[in-house]
Amino acid sequence: MKKSILFIFLSFSIGMSAQTDSAMIASIYQEALVNGECYENLRVLCKDVGNRIAGSKNAERAMEWGVRVMKGYALDSVYTMPVEVPHWERGKKEVGCYASKKSNECFDIVALGGSVGTDNAINAYVIEVKSIQQLRDLPEEKVKGKIVFFNKAMDPMLINTGAAYGGAYDIRSDGPSEAAKKGAVGCLIRSLTLADDKFAHTGGTQYQDGVTKIPAAALSSVDARLLSQALVKDNELLFTLHLTCKLFPRVMQGNVIGEIRGSVHPEKVIVVGGHLDSWDVGEGAHDDGTGVTQSIEVLRILKTIGYKPKYTIRAVLFMNEEFGNDGGETYARVVKEMNEEHIAAIESDGGGLTPQGFNLQGNEKQLAQLQSWAPLFEPYQLFRFKPGWSGVDIGPLKNDTIGLYGLSVDSQRYFDFHHSNNDIFENVNKREHTLGAAAMAGLVYLIDQHETSK
């Protein structure tokens, strides 16, 4: 008898709790969709600050913007955390031209992030390969003194476009060093995009230790096809590559942080974040202006609807995800030094596109809990709650107890914008962007209410 009374009581309280959760999540979505401010904040970041590569003046202006916006929301505290970042400058707008017996053409190219410059222009023959493996299989004399052109496309059959990016990414990260090992003097890559257009996409390259640093740039997908076609007609094709980019000494910038103090466990933290830096092209709208404005919006929503969190909710706008993850590494180091317990971190860095759910890097218990919340998110068309990638910035926080969550979005358009002049405010849809912020706020609320990992 007692047992069944307990059961009735428990069912009742679980029922009540689900009802409260459902009502709270409805309030969160209402505030986001009716009074949302993240889209207007994004407009200001994109249009008034613009792109903001770490180490640049614009990155400093972005930090000021972040402090100003969060102070405007009267959070419990807003501050910056010093982060040392690289300082690389693109220099003049790059142009790459080829000339063969059959034709000649100039392309609108972009140096890869971190590339060395060319001093004067390089003139060299081009050898095209489809992959790093194909390059490795070539005899050195075929490559020596040439520009290696990695013409590898992202696989259109991978419906998860992040996986398609992951499958082609090596030509950008390792291509230049692999080419240098064979004696190449320069490197060109087909842009990492699924679109067939004239936008060239940059992104960081990593020179390997002890390998000659050779200049490297990306061609748009259309230009990569044109170059490949020109090589078919005449493989004695001279390419002129002139890059004026340069690496300067590292500088101090910082993560921008705002928080609502926890009412029960102020010393324990739930982080929500994205990265404030972008590449130095376009406006860094989807990558990752949307993530930082959504993270700020989570705090604004929770504060506006009068929610008093048990734990400290902290928005972190990380400085320098793109070229070394200094923001994420520094944050995790400081947290460890301060012995500050983090129970969860949520990142949005897949673009301000229609949210589909959350990926989890965590344990079985966290996964079961996340999946138990699926019905609460169903009215908002979130359906994907699976183990998976969370985010670069929050990655260094990984330990045995923290749950790392990544906002999972409809990824079909993302790589059309990513790291290119096409990543501008106009290509972000207000509703898609705002729904992501609401989903993140909903998850923060649920974790704050139901945290049981300890």
Added chain:
Amino acid sequence: MKKSILFIFLSFSIGMSAQTDSAMIASIYQEALVNGECYENLRVLCKDVGNRIAGSKNAERAMEWGVRVMKGYALDSVYTMPVEVPHWERGKKEVGCYASKKSNECFDIVALGGSVGTDNAINAYVIEVKSIQQLRDLPEEKVKGKIVFFNKAMDPMLINTGAAYGGAYDIRSDGPSEAAKKGAVGCLIRSLTLADDKFAHTGGTQYQDGVTKIPAAALSSVDARLLSQALVKDNELLFTLHLTCKLFPRVMQGNVIGEIRGSVHPEKVIVVGGHLDSWDVGEGAHDDGTGVTQSIEVLRILKTIGYKPKYTIRAVLFMNEEFGNDGGETYARVVKEMNEEHIAAIESDGGGLTPQGFNLQGNEKQLAQLQSWAPLFEPYQLFRFKPGWSGVDIGPLKNDTIGLYGLSVDSQRYFDFHHSNNDIFENVNKREHTLGAAAMAGLVYLIDQHETSK
């Protein structure tokens, strides 16, 4: 013993069948994503033909385009089916201006489809209401001689934006007649959109029998707000409305049809379709250039991969969904007259956006079958297989046996474009559009293989 052998055999053949289905669907997606032509076809329809309201010269050109494209794919037959359609012309670009003691302003407005013109300009005071019910509750003297301004927004909390449209749609369809019943001389509506912008959205209005036809136009969401604010400051606000639109006698145009003849049951048909007509603004890209080009692409894909369907697969480009559904009504009538059995019809008319699954109007058995295919579509991120709305054009085919399927897509951006100058080719993403065609071809294949309704 026999039983278990039968069981093993059955499991084996079911396993084999699922394997074959999975491989076929992979071929379909491969063909669509690697060699897809629907996006280029859409470009030509949008840019070379342009918008194509039924009854217009452009609608005829669109029919010619449809015949030409499908003949180019060497289908078993391509033909047109005569359809009588209305002929309404917008006339000159509309402008609506207000003047009050406090301010004056002109707005870029659009007449609602089917609206009468104003002969000369109308000058009348404006009365704002939030709904038809609010209008009904007003005494006649408050409305008589005025322009009724329906300032009703779509509900942003409805994540299914089609439902939000359905909830506000009455101001466009019934608003003018309801206003006329109270003695109003004109009608303005806030555009049916979730965006906060300057695009005015048209769409058909239905005058009720025996009620005076008054001129009606839509304001953009931003202009509706401005007008409402001006009315707060001064409710003696004169609005000048000048519409030169006009209804002409009905004309003959037609549905454009292409088919691959069935190899086993040529007399039984699976239809895949969208509507060829659009409103006379923008380019009719998402509404419904994407649906017609996807429908054609389904045939192209199946033919290219060498699939021989058991049933006849027919693409129908319906003429005039927007203003009376003549294409759909005529098609269903002709099918009935010819006693032609249709086992399924699939429509795409929700925009060329990321597909999420299919809605079904059908019976329990069809629903169970559709849901049993979910695992086959999971690799392609389709997850929604539910009872729901299929499409206007195929609706008249409804009977006790047919399965009517609607491609379900991510609807967040759709009403930003719908019926406005913003519905242009550039706002369709190639990959999102193409994935819809692949999903439709996959469903056609599965129905063709596994049809068991009879």
